[in-house]
Amino acid sequence: MNLVTISGPPSSGKTAVILKAAENLKKRGLKVGAVKFDCLHTDDDLAYEKAGIPVKKGLSGSLCPDHYFVSNIEAVAAWGMEEGFDLLVSESAGLCNRCSPYIKEIKAVCVIDNLSGINTPRKIGPMLRMADIVVITKGDIVSQAEREVFAAGVYAVNPGAVIMHVNGLTGQGAYELSTLLFDERTKLDTLKGKKLRFSMPSALCSYCLGETRIGESYQMGNVRKMDIKNN
Amino acid sequence: MTQREILQQSPQALIEKYPFLSAFFEGQHWMSKLNPEQSLADLFALIDDEHAEDHAFDVQEFISQLMDFIAEMKAFIGNETFQVHQLSILPGTNKSGEPEGFEKLVFEPRTITSIVGPTGSGKSRLLADIEWVAQGDTQTQRRILINEELPDNAWRFSGNRKLVAQLSQNMNFVMDLTVTEFLALHAKSRMVTDSGDLIMRIISAANELAGEKFSPDTAITALSGGQSRALMIADTALLSQSPVVLIDEIENAGIDRKKALEILTGEDKIVLMATHDPLLALMADQRIVIKNGGIHRIIKTSAEERTLLSELEKADLKQQQMRTALRSGAVLQRDMYL
Numbered sequence: 001m002n003l004v005t006i007s008g009p010p011s012s013g014k015t016a017v018i019l020k021a022a023e024n025l026k027k028r029g030l031k032v033g034a035v036k037f038d039c040l041h042t043d044d045d046l047a048y049e050k051a052g053i054p055v056k057k058g059l060s061g062s063l064c065p066d067h068y069f070v071s072n073i074e075a076v077a078a079w080g081m082e083e084g085f086d087l088l089v090s091e092s093a094g095l096c097n098r099c100s101p102y103i104k105e106i107k108a109v110c111v112i113d114n115l116s117g118i119n120t121p122r123k124i125g126p127m128l129r130m131a132d133i134v135v136i137t138k139g140d141i142v143s144q145a146e147r148e149v150f151a152a153g154v155y156a157v158n159p160g161a162v163i164m165h166v167n168g169l170t171g172q173g174a175y176e177l178s179t180l181l182f183d184e185r186t187k188l189d190t191l192k193g194k195k196l197r198f199s200m201p202s203a204l205c206s207y208c209l210g211e212t213r214i215g216e217s218y219q220m221g222n223v224r225k226m227d228i229k230n231n
Numbered sequence: 232m233t234q235r236e237i238l239q240q241s242p243q244a245l246i247e248k249y250p251f252l253s254a255f256f257e258g259q260h261w262m263s264k265l266n267p268e269q270s271l272a273d274l275f276a277l278i279d280d281e282h283a284e285d286h287a288f289d290v291q292e293f294i295s296q297l298m299d300f301i302a303e304m305k306a307f308i309g310n311e312t313f314q315v316h317q318l319s320i321l322p323g324t325n326k327s328g329e330p331e332g333f334e335k336l337v338f339e340p341r342t343i344t345s346i347v348g349p350t351g352s353g354k355s356r357l358l359a360d361i362e363w364v365a366q367g368d369t370q371t372q373r374r375i376l377i378n379e380e381l382p383d384n385a386w387r388f389s390g391n392r393k394l395v396a397q398l399s400q401n402m403n404f405v406m407d408l409t410v411t412e413f414l415a416l417h418a419k420s421r422m423v424t425d426s427g428d429l430i431m432r433i434i435s436a437a438n439e440l441a442g443e444k445f446s447p448d449t450a451i452t453a454l455s456g457g458q459s460r461a462l463m464i465a466d467t468a469l470l471s472q473s474p475v476v477l478i479d480e481i482e483n484a485g486i487d488r489k490k491a492l493e494i495l496t497g498e499d500k501i502v503l504m505a506t507h508d509p510l511l512a513l514m515a516d517q518r519i520v521i522k523n524g525g526i527h528r529i530i531k532t533s534a535e536e537r538t539l540l541s542e543l544e545k546a547d548l549k550q551q552q553m554r555t556a557l558r559s560g561a562v563l564q565r566d567m568y569l
Contacts, residue, residue, distance in 0.1 A: 115405055118416070122258045125287045129296075142405050143459075144396045144467045145417040152420035155391045156254040159300040162388045172355060175370070176363045198287060 001080055002087045002186050005073075005102055007094045007127050008111035009120075013137035014091050015044045016168025017111055017177070019051050024178040025087060026052075033085040035076045037092035037101075039065045044091070054083060065092065066099040066200055073103070074191040081189075087182050100126035102197040106188075107181070110161075113138040114150050121153040126198045128154065133162045133180060140167050232301070234294060242267040242274075251304045251422045255297065261286035303389065304422075315394075315474035316340065316378050318361070318501055323372035325525025326353070331373075333529055336519070340474065340499040343492055345512040347505075348521030354505050357521060358477055361503075362395040363387060371524065396471040398463055399479035404451040410434060410462065411447040417470055429469065436494055437465035440487050442555065457486045464491045468498040478504040481511065487551075489514065489544070510547055513540040 008014050015036075022032045034048045035056045048055035056076055060068035069092050080088035092101050094110075102108035110131035112120065115138050121128060128134065134154050139147050147165070154163055162180065166173035205221040237245070242262065246252045256262070261282065265274050275290055283289070318338040322331035338344055346354050356371060364375045364386045375382065377394075386394050406413060414433055418426035430447075438444045440461035445454055454462060460481070467476055476495055481488050481504075492514055495502050506512050513536050520528040532540075553563055 118406060122260070129287075130292070139397075140399065141401060141403060143402050143463045144398060144471055144473075145413070145463070146404065146406060148393075148396075148471060149417055149420045151393075152254065152391065153258075155389075156300075157258045159255070159296055159303060163391075165393075170355070172359060173362075175359070179368065198289070199284065 001077075001085050001188050002107070002182050003077055003080070003090065003188050003191075004087065004107045004109060004181050005090045005092070006109045006111060007092045007101055007131075008135075009113075009116060009124070010093050012111045012113045012116065013166075013168040014093075014111045015047055017135055017137060017166050017174065018089050018091060019047065019053075020166070020168060020171040020174030021178040021181055022051065022053055022089070023171070024175045025182055030086040030182060031084060032087045032089065033080050033083055034089045034091060035073075035080075037065060037069045037072075037090065039093065054085075064099075064200070066101050069101045070196065070200070073101075077188065077191045089181075094124065094127045099200050100130050100196075100198050102126070102130055103191065104195050104197055106191075106194070107132055108197070109133045109135060109181075111135045111137060112154070114142045114147060118146075118149060118153060121150070121157045124157075129158050130197045131158060131161055133164065133177070134158060135164050135166045135173075135177060137166055137168050139165045140170070140172075234298065237294070237297065237301075238272040238275075239270050241270050244268075249301060249304065250424065252297075252300070254420070254422075255300050259293075261288040303385075303391070306385075314378075315501070317376075318394075318475065319376045319379065320360070320526075321374040321376065322526070323360075323367070323369075323374070325371075325523045325527075327523060329525070331525045331527075333526060336526065336529060338475075338501045338503070340501055341496045342517075343496060343502040343504060343515040345504045345506055345515035345518040346521060347507060347512060347518055348527075352521045353524035354521050356524065357519070357526070358395070358503065358505075361475065361477075362393070364394060391472075393473050395475045395477050396467050396473035397477045397479070398460075398467060398481075400482055402463065404454070404459060404462075406451060409448050409450055410445065410454075413451050414466065414470070417466065421470060421472060423470070433462075433465045433469050436469065437461040440464060440491050440494070442486070442558070456482075460486050461491070465494060468494045468500065474499070475501045475503065478502065478506075480504075480506050480508065510540070510543045513537070513543070 006014055006018060018034065025032050033054045035058065036042055036044045037058045037060065039060055042057060045055045045057040056079065058068065058072055073090060076090065077088060108131045110128050112124065112128065112134070114136060136151060136154065151163055164173055164177055166177055205223050206219055211218050242256050246256060261278065262274060265277060278288065320336040322333055324330055346357065348354055360369055360371060360373045361375055363369065364382045365373050367374050377386070385392055408416065411430055414430040415426055418429060423429065434447050441458045443455065443458065445458050481491060488511060492502060504511060504515065512518055513532055515532060517532065518530050519526055520530065556563060
């Protein structure tokens with residue numbers, strides 16, 4: 001089985017891009033499965049089901065969604081292998097722009113859209129910088145100049161990545177992407193022992209543990225203060 | 232430069248040597264409060280684990296990205312490999328698996344090819360094959376050659392070098408900038424230094440196309456439909472990196488379409504145009520008929536069609552004059568436009 005992790009800001013078009021790419025893979029007779037990680041709510045699992053793609057859904061609720069992802073991806077991958085998928089796609093929303101749920105030796109795709117603002121590539125951290133493939137969406141509604149400026153911004157942040165334009169509505173570019181997602185020679189046996197490409201941010205303060213009151217005396221653990229004077 | 236040599240350089244010295252690196256360093260927020268005159272090795276020494284973690288910074292990753300960036304930019308700048316003198320398509324098959332009936336379809340700079348065929352006939356696939364520089368690895372099995380050779384893989388994978396620029400009807404400007412600021416930003420992303428003259432040329436070219444002129448200080452989002460289209464065309468002609476321009480219809484309203492095509496071909500572009508408008512289709516040097524997913528016919532625009540075109544152009548000119556007259560509040564009279 002191949003495993004691909006796909007992440008990107010909310011509403012950037014991840015699901016649409018995956019569905020269009022999966023369509024092309026299924027035409028080649030490949031079996032595709034998906035897992036959707038989100039925070040509070042998602043209907044994307046229905047979209048996968050409608051497209052005939054077996055899907056599992058994980059909602060992190062009150063936990064950090066990326067930590068939740070790491071704690072669950074191994075079991076999900078095992079499910080995918082049991083089901084006999086050729087490709088399992090893991091989709092997760094990037095929520096704080098600091099994390100990247102990417103795993104070493106596992107193909108990583110970041111999906112961002114042309115409408116998200118010209119400085120966005122710089123604001124997104126490892127999720128964009130450490131991706132192997134960057135997919136830029138919604139190119140059909142902005143000008144050629146804006147597409148070029150945006151792609152140059154992505155390129156400056158991640159010069160090593162394959163940068164592609166894919167239209168999640170028409171599927172333009174999705175076939176091409178699909179050829180990069182599945183590789184016959186890649187065989188995943190287990191995720192056990194593999195490492196994240198980058199550490200998750202350190203946390204664990206009193207608020208992580210359920211504290212709701214505001215004030216110095218309630219703050220314990222890993223707490224950091226803004227330097228208001230010299231800001 | 233080797234890795235060791237790069238480490239001895241300061242960001243500032245690197246930018247002086249390779250001005251294109253300024254875009255790269257702007258994205259490095261881990262060094263925003265550090266002195267750019269210090270060598271990278273010294274800067275790395277200043278970073279403790281906490282600082283590195285805060286900025287999600289990894290030394291090895293940084294060095295390899297920096298070296299990638301320099302290597303790739305050097306390969307692009309002034310490299311003849313990326314000048315396109317000719318683009319050609321070797322035939323594949325249609326949806327029924329039958330071979331396409333041509334030997335080699337050639338596109339040259341300064342020429343226009345129109346593409347006709349019903350919706351769903353395979354126009355988008357043809358354009359996608361060109362964009363992806365297909366090598367027999369798409370449904371159609373077509374192969375694309377650049378300058379009569381197998382193309383460099385960078386055409387396919389690099390974010391900084393795309394073969395095809397696109398202009399279509401539902402594109403809009405979304406940035407909140409004036410025309411001048413916007414063009415300056417585009418020029419900067421293309422590593423064009425000293426872009427002042429170029430910006431003025433783009434604006435005046437756009438104003439020649441648009442019915443109503445706009446000033447350099449107009450916000451791009453405040454431009455009318457015709458003005459936006461005119462600016463997009465002029466910008467794509469003069470500032471886009473891509474040698475091939477793909478046009479998905481140009482609407483009739485408020486723009487001189489003939490001049491638009493002249494500007495594009497004048498800048499050595501290969502123009503492909505999906506259209507069923509006879510005025511545009513006949514302006515092309517050749518047209519491709521798509522049927523059942525394959526290229527069905529390639530037609531050189533005939534002498535008779537050219538005569539027809541000049542009649543259409545006269546009618547179009549009349550319409551344009553009437554439009555201008557209406558805009559200025561005139562009452563139209565039959566004998567004025569005969």
